[in-house]
Amino acid sequence: MLLAPWDLTASNVYCIGRNYAGHARELNNPIPERPLVFQKPTSSLVAQGGAIILPPESQDVHHEVEVVVAIGREGRRIDPDAALDHVLGYAVGIDVTARDIQREAKAKGHPWTVAKGFDTFAPLGAFVDASVVPDPQNLDVLLEINGAARQRGNTSQMLFPIPQLIAYLSTIVTLKRGDLIYTGTPEGVGALQAGDVLHASLGDGLAMLDVRVERL
Ligand code: ZN
Numbered sequence: 001m002l003l004a005p006w007d008l009t010a011s012n013v014y015c016i017g018r019n020y021a022g023h024a025r026e027l028n029n030p031i032p033e034r035p036l037v038f039q040k041p042t043s044s045l046v047a048q049g050g051a052i053i054l055p056p057e058s059q060d061v062h063h064e065v066e067v068v069v070a071i072g073r074e075g076r077r078i079d080p081d082a083a084l085d086h087v088l089g090y091a092v093g094i095d096v097t098a099r100d101i102q103r104e105a106k107a108k109g110h111p112w113t114v115a116k117g118f119d120t121f122a123p124l125g126a127f128v129d130a131s132v133v134p135d136p137q138n139l140d141v142l143l144e145i146n147g148a149a150r151q152r153g154n155t156s157q158m159l160f161p162i163p164q165l166i167a168y169l170s171t172i173v174t175l176k177r178g179d180l181i182y183t184g185t186p187e188g189v190g191a192l193q194a195g196d197v198l199h200a201s202l203g204d205g206l207a208m209l210d211v212r213v214e215r216l
Contacts, residue, residue, distance in 0.1 A: 004070065004091075004127055006178040013040040013122060014173075015066075015095055016165055017112075019184025020157050023064075026187050035160045035168050038112050040095075040182075044122035046211060053120045054194060054215045058098035061192050064185035065143035065151045065200045067136075068093040069162055070127055071179040078170040083163035086175065089127035090136060092202040092209045094143070095182050096121035096192070122182070125200065125209030132206075137161050139203040141186060145196050153186025 017036035018024040024031055046052065054061050072088025095116065102115035133139070136155060143151040155161075160168070165181060192198075194215040201208045 004124075004178070008045055008178070009042050011042055011178045011180050012173070012176070013042060013045070013180045013182070014169055015040060015116065015182040016160070016184040019159050020153060020186045021159060022153070022157070022187030023185050023189065026189065031159065035165055037169065037172070038116060040122050041117050043119055044117055046120045046123040048125050048209055049211070050123065051120065051212050051214045052094070052096055052123060052192065053118075054192065054213060055098070055118050056216055058101055060098065060100040062097045062099045062189045063143060063145070063151070063192055063198065064095040064097055064189050065141055066093050066095050066182045066185050067139065067141055067155055067202060068124060069166070069181040069183060071166075071175045071181070072130070072177055074174060074176050075170050076174045078167050078175070080163040080167040083166035084130070084136070086166060087130045087136075087162070088177070089129050090133055090139075090202065090207060091125045091127045092141065092200045092207050093122060093124040093182055094198065094200060094209070094211070095185060096123070099191075123198075123209060123211045124180070125207050128207045133203070139206070142201050143188070144199045150190060151186055151188035155183075157186060158184065
């Protein structure tokens with residue numbers, strides 16, 4: 001299945017932490033003053049219909065459903081007012097997180113790369129073209145597990161809206177065509193179990209993702 005109309009192995013996968021106040025609160029995290037940026041390796045990407053593999057190194061692997069932005073036009077120090085012109089499309093993805101490993105990293109002031117970076121920890125649905133999304137800042141984001149709603153939010157609740165994320169990231173890096181931005185999760189994160197079936201959707205079926213959970 002064609003995941004995206006470009007070579008994903010050439011993409012950078014940028015992620016934003018704590019971009020919804022409800023989620024920052026549920027993990028007792030402070031609200032950030034500027035976007036909190038981390039990265040995942042491209043080897044963590046999994047396409048529609050694939051599986052999240054729970055690694056033996058973690059006993060507490062969480063789901064975080066997120067809107068994913070794909071960059072279409074390269075840019076550096078992008079003006080927020082022009083930022084959406086750089087977007088190729090939108091998808092729904094899951095920022096899978098080994099919460100126990102992340103908790104230890106946070107306590108020690110260590111990076112999150114291990115907690116966020118296991119193979120299969122970045123499921124990603126197919127992209128919908130940006131031209132058919134009139135207002136990306138008013139999209140419902142939903143995650144159902146085994147048929148029950150577990151995370152529900154709307155992109156209007158983002159602390160840093162998508163243009164600000166693009167503008168900020170592009171002060172650090174040149175954003176390239178095909179680069180991905182996982183834009184943060186609304187509240188309701190929780191643990192995954194082997195056998196779980198996940199269905200995520202964006203904007204009333206505009207974009208969707210189905211993945212299952214397996215143990216290694
Ligand atoms: Zn996340």
